[in-house]
Amino acid sequence: MTDVRELTYLDAIAEALLVEMGRDPDVLVMGNDVGGSFGGAFKVTKRVSDEFGPHRVKNMPMTELAFVGAANGMALMGLRPVIEVQFADFISTAFDSIVQYAATTHYRWGGSVPWVIRAPSDGGIRSGPFHSQNPEAWFVHTPGLKVVAPATPADAKGLLLAAIRDNNPVVYFEAKPLYRSLRGPVPEGDEATPIGVARIAREGSDITIITYGSTVHDSLRAAHEVGNEGISVEVIDLRSLKPMDTDTVLESVAKTGRALVVHAANRMAGVGAEIAAIIAEKAFADLDAPVRRLGGLDIPIPFSPPLEDAYRVSPGDIAAQLRELVSW
Amino acid sequence: MTDVRELTYLDAIAEALLVEMGRDPDVLVMGNDVGGSFGGAFKVTKRVSDEFGPHRVKNMPMTELAFVGAANGMALMGLRPVIEVQFADFISTAFDSIVQYAATTHYRWGGSVPWVIRAPSDGGIRSGPFHSQNPEAWFVHTPGLKVVAPATPADAKGLLLAAIRDNNPVVYFEAKPLYRSLRGPVPEGDEATPIGVARIAREGSDITIITYGSTVHDSLRAAHEVGNEGISVEVIDLRSLKPMDTDTVLESVAKTGRALVVHAANRMAGVGAEIAAIIAEKAFADLDAPVRRLGGLDIPIPFSPPLEDAYRVSPGDIAAQLRELVSW
Amino acid sequence: MSHSLDSSAKLNIAYWMRLTRTLDDAIMAMWKQGRGVGGTFSGKGHEAISVGAGFAMGTDDVVAPMHRDLGCYLVRGLSPDRILANQLGKAEGVTGGRDANLHGLGDLSLNILGFVSHLPQSMPVALGAAMAFQYREEPRVALTFAGDGSSNAGLFHETLNLAAVQNAPLIVVVENNQYAYSTPIHEQMAIDDIVVRAAAHGVAGEIVDGNDVVAVYDAVLEAATRARRGEGPSLIEAKTMRMLGHAIHDGAEYVPRSLLSEWKERDPVTRWEERLVEEGLLTPETLARLQEECRDEVEAAIEYAERAPLPDAAGITTGVYAP
Amino acid sequence: MSHSLDSSAKLNIAYWMRLTRTLDDAIMAMWKQGRGVGGTFSGKGHEAISVGAGFAMGTDDVVAPMHRDLGCYLVRGLSPDRILANQLGKAEGVTGGRDANLHGLGDLSLNILGFVSHLPQSMPVALGAAMAFQYREEPRVALTFAGDGSSNAGLFHETLNLAAVQNAPLIVVVENNQYAYSTPIHEQMAIDDIVVRAAAHGVAGEIVDGNDVVAVYDAVLEAATRARRGEGPSLIEAKTMRMLGHAIHDGAEYVPRSLLSEWKERDPVTRWEERLVEEGLLTPETLARLQEECRDEVEAAIEYAERAPLPDAAGITTGVYAP
Ligand SMILES: Cc1ncc(C[n+]2csc(CCOP(=O)(O)OP(=O)(O)O)c2C)c(N)n1
Ligand SMILES: Cc1ncc(C[n+]2csc(CCOP(=O)(O)OP(=O)(O)O)c2C)c(N)n1
Ligand SMILES: [Mg+2]
Ligand SMILES: [Mg+2]
DSSP: OOTTOEEEHHHHHHHHHHHHHHHOTTEEEEETTOSTTTOOTTSTTHHHHHHHHHHHEEEOOSOHHHHHHHHHHHHHTTOEEEEEOSSGGGGGGGHIIIIIIIHHHHHHHOOOOOOEEEEEEOOSSSOOTTSSOOOHHHHHTSTTOEEEOOOSHHHHHHHHHHHHHSSSOEEEEEEGGGTTTOEEEOOSSOOOOOTTOOEEEEOOSSEEEEEOTTHHHHHHHHHHHHHTTTOOEEEEEOOEEETTOHHHHHHHHHHHSOEEEEEEEESTTSHHHHHHHHHHHHTGGGOSSOOEEEEEOSSOOOOSHHHHHHHSOOHHHHHHHHHHHHTO | OOTTOEEEHHHHHHHHHHHHHHHOTTEEEEETTOSTTTOOTTSTTHHHHHHHHHHHEEEOOSOHHHHHHHHHHHHHTTOEEEEEOSSGGGGGGGHIIIIIIIHHHHHHHOOOOOOEEEEEEOOSSSOOTTSSOOOHHHHHTSTTOEEEOOOSHHHHHHHHHHHHHSSSOEEEEEEGGGTTTOEEEOOSSOOOOOTTOOEEEEOOSSEEEEEOTTHHHHHHHHHHHHHTTTOOEEEEEOOEEESOOHHHHHHHHHHHSOEEEEEEEESTTSHHHHHHHHHHHHTGGGOSSOOEEEEEOSSOOOOSHHHHHHHSOOHHHHHHHHHHHHTO | OOSSOOHHHHHHHHHHHHHHHHHHHHHHHHHHTTOSOSOOOOOTTOHHHHHHHHHTSOTTSEEEOOTTOHHHHHHTTOOHHHHHHHHTTOTTSTTTTSSOTTTTOOBGGGTBOOOOSSTTTHHHHHHHHHHHHHHTTOOOOEEEEEETTGGGSHHHHHHHHHHHHHTOOEEEEEEEOSEETTEEHHHHOSOSOTTHHHHTTTOEEEEEETTOHHHHHHHHHHHHHHHHTTOOOEEEEEEOOOOSOSSTTOOOTTSOHHHHHHHHTTOHHHHHHHHHHHHTSOOHHHHHHHHHHHHHHHHHHHHHHHHSOOOOGGGTTTTSSOO | OOSSOOHHHHHHHHHHHHHHHHHHHHHHHHHHTTOSOSOOOOOTTOHHHHHHHHHTSOTTSEEEOOTTOHHHHHHTTOOHHHHHHHHTTOTTSTTTTSSOTTTTOOBGGGTBOOOOSSTTTHHHHHHHHHHHHHHTTOOOOEEEEEETTGGGSHHHHHHHHHHHHHTOOEEEEEEEOSEETTEEHHHHOSOSOTTHHHHTTTOEEEEEETTOHHHHHHHHHHHHHHHHTTOOOEEEEEEOOOOSOSSTTOOOTTSOHHHHHHHHTTOHHHHHHHHHHHHTSOOHHHHHHHHHHHHHHHHHHHHHHHHSOOOOGGGTTTTSSOO
């Protein structure tokens, strides 16, 4: 029983699909190119396609609005569709089916819409403005949705299990730069990571970083770097963005008195604004320094390496902020 | 020359359209039911339809994605379409044409997309979850767009003139509860209200309210109420949400030391989060109390009077927050 | 003329059509008298479509009716009480006061899916239900409706295409009532018959007289039979006319009066009643009694709905999420 | 066979097709050698469509080419230098390093509109250009392209409908290359010919052999002539085959090899060259020279593009907004 075997982030997602489709005949997968021998643009659904075939892993025409809409209907009939949008960027094409229909239905007339949208997000891999987006803020602002964003292989699996079992529409942002670059321990079996519970990725006492997705790793790198200079950084991996575990955040800030919010998405009116606003309000008396935010620049995500690198938050940017805030 | 003649908020919008279509033959109006003898669901385009006819006021089929997309092409050819989405709620149907095409084009290859989307937003008039939305946060988060939200008849006219003349895509949120209920002085002529400049709607010294749209009026009511109790409230009407005039906000908070952010949209990850986060960061040393936010509840907007009333921010809610913050 | 309708079914249809009309008229009257809340829609002229199509469905089939389909909700078992209470924003309304007029009238125990304003969002939802039936190999079908305006929307086409390629048991009834709000059909599209849009996706298509309840019933029943046999989706274009404004506030001055008077001749409710009188299934007396029953039922519903309590704001934040 | 093409035009077409193929091959080779940045697309097999359609346009006409339409960009005057520099993310590339591969290759001085990934967003944009021409009563037309995959998308239908009802001078060439990424056409739609989708909106429709450059040219020219006469939009379905993977990383193992070898026989570039040799417009020697010219031009472009500087990150936040 190798409870600590390591998987890539991608394989962890694929394993969650396998586990859950094995457990529950109501779970099915749908999206562009997910099926057949191909198994998805990133091959995340290759194993379930091979194992379960076209009845349960369905190729869809390039019509996101309709197939997410169809998932709404399937879910109302008790199925649990797991939808892949080929890139998170294309989730905007399905917007109405998500924010107008799925998000509001339970509140209005009690119909439960238990689907998951898997959205391969984030950049750093020279994919340009339309294959690098982090659009989670749109959905965090929309009542009735849940939004999760795993940073580790263990949570990639655990949160996907939880999302599939959840009786509500859940948008699951997977960070594609981590797909094959990140490996980590992943429990066997089918234990879910509860939605709405943050994880302390590193303990520390001088300052708290609140982050999620790929920037968890950049933050840990920065924390390590400034750790050598005697700055003790606590890193909170939010994991769930909606609902958000503000208790864990506030407890940490109460301890450290300082907070830096980091995400890959562009900054203006991003999820980081919500986190910063909550801290500023609820931890007002605890704060020894202003709450700062780091995010992508407020520009379309550029393609060329020097531009994309300048666009993205780096461990160096994070470390610089940590140093400034600690000596505030 | 009656420089101080009063118009309703709705007539001020209609006048801006008339002025600008008279001045510039490249300006045209398009949308569902805007033309013919009908002139729009709210009759905002009735006067231009009567005056300029179907060549310049074009009825569109119910295909928002395509007609905003077509506006992208018209704008690239140098026209200045002013698009009406029948309710702001339906702007989600045109999402890709706005956030993917219009917002990114100038940055990517220099094509300028000078359109305006007029989005009748906001509730309080028993219109239910799909005719009452305030979706500005989605667009404020999107680089490449401008977003404005007039609160007064004068700005309804002035900001629309500015938006039409702006060489970028501008989403113009008009507050439909103000259409006929609000009357105010509107300058004759064609002077625009500059985009990106906030307005001090009321001066005060104890606390600053930062708001926009219909809640400007609720805030003024609350300010008046607590004014009688000796609390001096400054009310900032942001007018532009993107770009945002943070200088005016920060100057005011530097003076008052207290800030309350108010908007009609639901709170979580709303535009208020950005405002609060900016204040919390940049005015950290000035703050004598935490920055608080008031917004709609994080639920779909309910229809029934007691529910909608409980959903919405009221002057009473604002006054209660003002009292609390001032005695912090 | 349908062979599948026996006398009692024909009388039932007469009852549902008259009930629909009576309730519709009553709602219009209440709103004009200021006894309504918010706006509301009339489906006057659409009764043959909404009742005929709904009546062709089996209990296990799923329907996703729209804003002109009061008759379909009624046929499927949603009571006038709950519908009216909903329109008045009452706690006992289908949505507990959360959604307006006919929006959101969903009840899974009756196999009715509620709609949102964003048209035609119910189409893919109904398709998804149909795909669920396929997935589980159940002999059920899903029925939904769309307007002429909706037939221009991309989602209409995406749904038909997906239904065809999945061979899903979906039936779409297009209620071509000549107008989308104020916009006449020739300003919306450059085709004569919406049914050609079925062929664009390999969906079976048919045109029916939307004011003839049996024509609608027969076409939908046949489509359902085909769908249950695994022969895929159908589109039925029912030609009719919207007899009042787009919604209660709209006087529809933009509609030529001649068009309305022409269509008034073909009123689907009286036409059916007259036919049953001709056929001898109704007499002037039994017809009068039926109409009176409907009036009584609607009056009782109004009394119930007006007396029913408004919802308590205390519960406003519950139920955003399913447990 | 077209009567409108004189000898010099035919030779020009041969040049553009060969240049397109040579540049395409060179890009594929560079990327395989690790000399590329990010991903990129091949339009191999699409040259008759992209060149033929582009060549039929007048200078004042506007084109919105897509990711398989390298030939159209070239014909319209975008130099291999600027295209390659763009693909390598260089400052001198069309987008200054801001957009990737063929995305965003817009240049208003050449009447080319850039595209975004979200398919088929260029369709309404091209329609808007066409509507602007109508608005200003200019005799210009707008041309854009869409794939078989895109023809399922709602926006495809919304655009055709709006074009038809506005009677706009829009030409849409559907490049039916049998696949959308890994998904074969029979898993995408239940129809045989995409051209039936023109009839669903009252748009003139025609099928052409997408590997025959003159067939494409003629059809587009005729559509443009009709559009300039005020006879509205056209859809031309050009049947072809995507000869490589969806993008550089994709080996397209899901495509039956027999399908590829069948279509290889009909290679649009060599077919045209052979025809001109048959017609006596080219000799084996002049053809070889033409091919060499193309190679030289592409090599020079590669040298230029590889040497060109990357953009300076200092300017990264400028130009989000137009002044
Ligand atoms: C996406 C979208 N845009 C705009 C509207 C506003 N609207 C409500 S009904 C309607 C007209 C619908 O016409 P049609 O589909 O013919 O149905 P009808 O009302 O005539 O039955 C419009 C434009 C909407 N509901 N959805
Ligand atoms: C709205 C949207 N969804 C998904 C994608 C991802 N994607 C890029 S190209 C493509 C297939 C397009 O097929 P087709 O239209 O036939 O064009 P082809 O590539 O075959 O020329 C897909 C699914 C996209 N670009 N846009
Ligand atoms: Mg209609
Ligand atoms: Mg294709």
